[in-house]
Amino acid sequence: xxxxxxxxxxxxxxxxxxxxxxxxxxxxxxxxxxxxxxxxxxxxxxxxxxxxxxxxxxxxxxxxxxxxxxxxxxxxxxxxxxxxxxxxxxxxxxxxxxxxxxxxxxxxxxxxxxxxxxx
Numbered sequence: 001x002x003x004x005x006x007x008x009x010x011x012x013x014x015x016x017x018x019x020x021x022x023x024x025x026x027x028x029x030x031x032x033x034x035x036x037x038x039x040x041x042x043x044x045x046x047x048x049x050x051x052x053x054x055x056x057x058x059x060x061x062x063x064x065x066x067x068x069x070x071x072x073x074x075x076x077x078x079x080x081x082x083x084x085x086x087x088x089x090x091x092x093x094x095x096x097x098x099x100x101x102x103x104x105x106x107x108x109x110x111x112x113x114x115x116x117x118x119x
Contacts (some may be wrong), residue, residue, distance in 0.1 A: 057095040061088040080107040
């Protein structure tokens, strides 16, 4: 299910009628080689190769990841972690967490400026 106005995609489980993951849609809309899916129950992000539709990496992040945002140049992925009150910064080339930033209670949304200088 796509929420084009919000620039994100929901992954929906029909058997239990619930959304279990959100995927950020990169802006501007251009061909991307990887998609980043939060796995709230396992405190991780799956990296999916969009050309083969296979999981190529799983990155451990903070507790209860909720949303992701990708820098316009595709080098960094920001993941909000609801239970930890943090944002994990993932290096997209190595698929490793390079920083963890403490933020306010229950961070939910994250956005990147068009020039990629601020999250």
